[in-house]
Amino acid sequence: MHADASAVLGPFVGVLGGMGPLATVDLLAKIIEETPAGIDQDHVPVVAHNVAQIPDRQRFVAGDGPSPLPAMHAGIARLNAIGAGCIAMPCNTAHIWFDTLAAHSRAPLIHIADAVAEVLSDGLADGPAPARVGLLATQGTLRAGFYQQRLGARGIEVLHNRDDEFDAWFTPGCYAVKAGDLERGARLLGEAAARLAERGAERLLLACTEVPPALARLDPAGLPAQIDATRALARACVRWWQQQPRTTT
Amino acid sequence: MHADASAVLGPFVGVLGGMGPLATVDLLAKIIEETPAGIDQDHVPVVAHNVAQIPDRQRFVAGDGPSPLPAMHAGIARLNAIGAGCIAMPCNTAHIWFDTLAAHSRAPLIHIADAVAEVLSDGLADGPAPARVGLLATQGTLRAGFYQQRLGARGIEVLHNRDDEFDAWFTPGCYAVKAGDLERGARLLGEAAARLAERGAERLLLACTEVPPALARLDPAGLPAQIDATRALARACVRWWQQQPRTTT
Known part of the structure; x- marks a missing residue:
């Protein structure tokens, strides 16, 4: 066959x-x-x-x-x-x-991190490669370190959420999306993203596949521009x- | 393995x-x-x-x-x-x-026609089974006759587009969707649907899988309620x- x-x-x-x-x-x-x-x-x-x-x-x-x-x-x-x-x-x-x-x-x-690195090295449609990206990813992805390594090698600093921010917003936000509640997911993940923006992230790297469908529901003007790892x-x-x-x- | x-x-x-x-x-x-x-x-x-x-x-x-x-x-x-x-x-x-x-x-x-028949026999959420449905399907599906047979057996009349309506609206509408042009697809498929409504279709049976993503772009108030074969x-x-x-x- x-x-x-x-x-x-x-x-x-x-x-x-x-x-x-x-x-x-x-x-x-x-x-x-x-x-x-x-x-x-x-x-x-x-x-x-x-x-x-x-x-x-x-x-x-x-x-x-x-x-x-x-x-x-x-x-x-x-x-x-x-x-x-x-x-x-x-x-x-x-x-x-x-x-x-x-x-x-x-x-x-x-x-997937090679795919993101390739998008960044090709240049972004709306501007140069950022100096600091805010990584929206699970704690597992964060600790594995592959985004920090592959983007760090290109001179890009990777900012991330603290443990208490994971517990309050990121992790429950992911599970809300998995359960099909995009509205709740958007609210929670939006809070996690806002903390990274406050610390100087020029771009948000959406590196958890539950994140893009949720953040698409928020007003894009309220957050830094996004790099979608799924699209990469x-x-x-x-x-x-x-x-x-x-x-x- | x-x-x-x-x-x-x-x-x-x-x-x-x-x-x-x-x-x-x-x-x-x-x-x-x-x-x-x-x-x-x-x-x-x-x-x-x-x-x-x-x-x-x-x-x-x-x-x-x-x-x-x-x-x-x-x-x-x-x-x-x-x-x-x-x-x-x-x-x-x-x-x-x-x-x-x-x-x-x-x-x-x-x-897929068994799946549609099952939805109709289960009863529709917003009303009884219709007496006449307008079949939005390719000429191949229409000539194969499986919808007419399976719905006809339940006393439901199946209305369909004429050959000239296929050439003018239905067939080019499908190809527009396949090419990713949902806007053009919506306009053309909407015309095909309107002809069925004029002839008395109480429901539109969307029985070509290119149709639902396109018709979702149109004002639902302008057309009969839809039965989506893909959702069935x-x-x-x-x-x-x-x-x-x-x-x-």
Whole structure:
């Protein structure tokens, strides 16, 4: 089956999603938005494994629950089994396990922080690269340090929320979005963002995939301009596809 | 791999998508909206094969292009290979090939017209079942006759656009949506809908997956109330998942 299907359809961008399900839908929509396409057949082929039955990443990082790693490996194995050409994860926290997942995957994984770094090094549409960005990310992402390392190497300082700010606003804001309550999520995550702006963040780096759909509900004039890590990841997926040799169907 | 991954993750709703890609995103979003979920792990597990490299269905039906069937079989084979428990297609026209696809799939396929019939027989939230619905669908769907048969059996008359109305409004409206021009799509599809309303349609049955994102841009007061076949399909997917025995992760 696998050889036949791949011969007919060719490779695709695999999406290890479900962390959460709405964030995966957000990535798929942004891949379409970022693709210059006139007809269906121009679009980036994607197989999205939007299976949320993965143990909670934030809880595991906090020492409260089982590891999500076996379920993540299983999802990546499925995507590889049917011919993924690369794999993207619309979940920043999941990148804590990036190296292990990449080591067990035939298809290369695209790192979301590389995708953000590429957007910043390409230059922003509305101005130069910022000196200070405010990182809106889970405590797991923050402690893993990959954004600080990759942006720091380019001379960009990364500001972040304090532990008490996580407890009061960021973490409950994320769970509100996961539960589908975008209005409450917007209010809570907006408070977390405001603290970073007060400390001098010139841009907000939305590096938790629950954040963009929520912040989109707030008045953009009240906060620093945003860099959306999900949109950066979408662009990296489109770039990957544009670099593939074309097959005809 | 397959046995291992399925043991860890369990069965899922397979989505044979990409016809077009935005319609697939629309179904995934509606599955989430229709799911009563408090945390990620409550959500319906979905693997969406959003690969648009399937030859154009409307062109093939019009005698102008290769068959989409081999690519559709290949997509269904991929979903089966990794453990799909059922398969849904967010493309009404694709249901022309429903019987053949179902015969070659281990996982049962959910028919979108069955999903619509179930919504109508459950009763509508805002009133009784209509006597006349206006079918907004491609000429391929219309000629296949499955909506007329399944709704006719329940005493519901199905009104549809004439050939000249397809050429002027419906068909170019669909292609505008596929190309990402929702504004133009809304204007053209709105004209097609208005003709059905003039002929007595009490409800519009949006039975082409390009239609709902476009009509959502129009003033709802100007047209009959809508039945969204994609949302009906989403509800059928949620029902399937709710009927599965629960696995723990």
